Amino acid sequence: MSTLTVTRATLLKDLRMEWRSKDAINSMLFFALLVVVIFSFAFNPTAEESRMIAGGLIWVAFLFAAVVALNQTWARELRNQVLDAYRVSPAPPNALFLAKAIGNFLFVVVLECLMTPLFVIFYELRSIGPVWQLIVVALLGTWALVVNGTFFAALSIRTRSREIMLPLILFPISIPALLAMVDATTTILTGDGTPDFWIKLLAVYDIVFTAICLMLFETVLNAE
Amino acid sequence: MIATASSTPPVIVLENLVKFFGRFAALRAISASFAPGRLYVVLGDNGAGKSTLLRVVAGLMEPSHGNCTLLGAKKVREVAHRVGYMGHAPLLYDELSGMENLRYFAGLYGIHDDEVSRNAMRTVGLDPDLTRRVGQYSQGMRQRLSLARAVLHDPELILLDEPFSNVDVHSAGDMAAVLGRVRDQGKTIFVVTHQAALMEGVADEFVHLAAGQIVDRQPRPSQETAGTGHPGLAGVAP
Numbered sequence: 001m002s003t004l005t006v007t008r009a010t011l012l013k014d015l016r017m018e019w020r021s022k023d024a025i026n027s028m029l030f031f032a033l034l035v036v037v038i039f040s041f042a043f044n045p046t047a048e049e050s051r052m053i054a055g056g057l058i059w060v061a062f063l064f065a066a067v068v069a070l071n072q073t074w075a076r077e078l079r080n081q082v083l084d085a086y087r088v089s090p091a092p093p094n095a096l097f098l099a100k101a102i103g104n105f106l107f108v109v110v111l112e113c114l115m116t117p118l119f120v121i122f123y124e125l126r127s128i129g130p131v132w133q134l135i136v137v138a139l140l141g142t143w144a145l146v147v148n149g150t151f152f153a154a155l156s157i158r159t160r161s162r163e164i165m166l167p168l169i170l171f172p173i174s175i176p177a178l179l180a181m182v183d184a185t186t187t188i189l190t191g192d193g194t195p196d197f198w199i200k201l202l203a204v205y206d207i208v209f210t211a212i213c214l215m216l217f218e219t220v221l222n223a224e
Numbered sequence: 225m226i227a228t229a230s231s232t233p234p235v236i237v238l239e240n241l242v243k244f245f246g247r248f249a250a251l252r253a254i255s256a257s258f259a260p261g262r263l264y265v266v267l268g269d270n271g272a273g274k275s276t277l278l279r280v281v282a283g284l285m286e287p288s289h290g291n292c293t294l295l296g297a298k299k300v301r302e303v304a305h306r307v308g309y310m311g312h313a314p315l316l317y318d319e320l321s322g323m324e325n326l327r328y329f330a331g332l333y334g335i336h337d338d339e340v341s342r343n344a345m346r347t348v349g350l351d352p353d354l355t356r357r358v359g360q361y362s363q364g365m366r367q368r369l370s371l372a373r374a375v376l377h378d379p380e381l382i383l384l385d386e387p388f389s390n391v392d393v394h395s396a397g398d399m400a401a402v403l404g405r406v407r408d409q410g411k412t413i414f415v416v417t418h419q420a421a422l423m424e425g426v427a428d429e430f431v432h433l434a435a436g437q438i439v440d441r442q443p444r445p446s447q448e449t450a451g452t453g454h455p456g457l458a459g460v461a462p
Contacts, residue, residue: 009331017319020357081313085373088282089332090304224285 003095010099017076018107024069028111031068035061036115040122050123055185058119059178063145066108067167070149073100074157083221093218097150101213104146112138128191137184137195140202144177147206151213154220177205235260235295235381235412236281242289243276243436250276251287252436258414260380263407265423266416268433274416275312277433278385281414282309295381305333308379312386314370318359322369323352326376333377344372349398364395371399375406382406382413388422396422 018024039057043049077083086096119125127134149170156165184198234257243251250273258264266274279285281292283300295303309315316325326341335341342352348368358366367387374382384403388396396419404426407413415423420430432440 005334006332009328013317013320013324013328016324017317020319076317076319079318080316081311082315082317084284084309084311084313085315085329086332087284088300088304088307088309089329090301090334091332222286 003092003098006091006095007098007102010096011102014076014099014103015106018103024072024107025110027068027072028065028107029114032061032065032111032115033118035064036118036122045123047124047126050125051128051189052186054119054123054125054189055182057123058185059141059181061115062108062112062142063171063174063178065111066104066142066145066149067170069104069107069111070146070153070170071163071166073104073150073153078157087221093221094214096221097154097213097217100154101143101147101150104150105143108142108146109139112142125189127189129188129195131188133188133195133199134185136199137181137188137202140199140206141177141181141184143206144181144202144209145174147210147213148173148177151217151220154217158223177202180205232259232261233296234258237293238281238290239293240290241277241280241287241292243273243280243285244288250436251280253290254436254438255290256431256438256441258412260412261407261410262428263403263413263415263423263426264429264431265420265427266414266431266433267418267420272433273436274433275385276436278309278383278414278416282307282383284309305377306380308374308377308382310370310374310382310384310387312389314358314366315373316358316366316370319357321355321357322350322361322365322372323354325358325369326373329373330376335377341376344376345369347375348372348402363390364392367391368395368399371402380411382411384413384415386416386418388417388419400426 035057039061043053045053074083077086149166152169152173153162153166156162156169159165180198180201184195184202187193187195187198236258238254238256241251241254242249254277266277268274276285280287281294281300283294283304291298292300294300295306297303300307317328320328322345323338323341326344327338330336330341345352348371350365350368350372358369361369367390371384371387374384387399387403391399400422403413403415407426407428415427417423428444430440430442431438432442
């Protein structure tokens with residue numbers, strides 16, 4: 001059976017389970033909403049100041065919210081030890097990883113779509129640079145977060161305090177991507193320069209880390 | 225020394241199998257071979273190494289030393305489609321219905337015909353049209369569905385870890401009968417259980433583990449001698 005077929009089946013299964021439980025999306029939304037509201041009370045910036053700080057605020061909110069979802073990613077597989085059923089099957093390990101990463105990507109993209117209007121309202125955001133570049137940065141940045149997040153969440157599933165372990169491992173390794181996301185977003189919002197370098201950096205980061213995660217996932221999956 | 229149960233080519237060959245958890249040896253130099261088409265019941269006290277042995281054979285754990293050859297392959301992954309495994313836990317998604325679970329797991333084995341999953345459910349006495357989620361199933365129903373998942377792809381070798389735990393006597397008896405019928409189709413079955421009495425009528429051989437070693441193997445007597453009692457259960461706690 002092909003990786004694509006199993007990826008699709010696993011992704012559909014995860015989406016169906018999320019649709020029924022809404023565990024990840026509810027907790028992500030609530031968390032991101034809290035960050036937006038608390039930051040808006042704390043700073044109360046002008047429109048100009050908002051453009052300067054929004055890149056950092058947005059991505060910190062999405063990063064923290066994504067961690068909530070990433071921690072749930074493997075929880076379903078650990079309940080009833082369902083992961084063992086996958087491990088004893090002939091299905092390709094990478095199909096499981098890809099399905100989980102794509103699933104998380106979709107959850108975070110949905111979150112971003114729902115939260116962006118709130119950011120615009122609370123921080124009076126108006127982009128001076130082209131908005132399509134923001135979309136490119138959002139997609140590349142989101143993949144950078146979830147591909148590593150999914151991998152490190154898998155790495156920490158057998159540790160006792162995995163909720164704490166994930167951010168401890170994920171945040172340091174995401175620093176180059178976060179830097180690129182924040183700087184690219186600020187550049188586009190303020191219209192001050194071009195974000196090309198940061199977008200290329202994000203693209204390279206995505207390719208390199210996706211390849212590394214795919215190469216190492218089987219080892220992580222079968223680790224005792 | 226390797227104890228051979230039969231002259232036919234073995235389905236499992238264990239050579240000096242050792243498994244450590246830290247400094248604790250859960251399996252201690254187990255060497256044995258098991259013939260195909262038989263139903264083996266693995267017995268032993270808690271901590272004897274039964275589940276560990278099954279997990280090593282299933283490829284869920286790497287042995288610390290020694291080799292395990294399964295259906296002629298050194299790597300379990302090469303013959304994964306010919307092996308069925310039912311764990312102590314149900315290995316099912318609570319949020320999905322029985323059919324949704326089976327459909328997904330069938331897909332992992334490249335089976336996309338819904339009728340296969342429906343038949344597997346019927347075989348274990350469950351209604352394929354039941355839309356209730358597995359989280360709302362009784363323990364007995366979960367165990368039956370778990371068994372259906374393990375045999376869904378028609379494996380040659382079936383490994384079952386405590387399939388009767390938390391199951392009422394009637395359901396357990398039904399499950400044991402199903403296992404007997406599956407064995408009669410030529411499959412090799414390993415059942416780890418504490419309930420030896422349930423398997424008395426269907427087991428071909430009782431394998432006793434103690435302190436990580438196989439201490440005894442007792443084949444079921446032939447039909448001619450069966451009337452004198454079952455020596456395989458002598459000294460075995462129910």
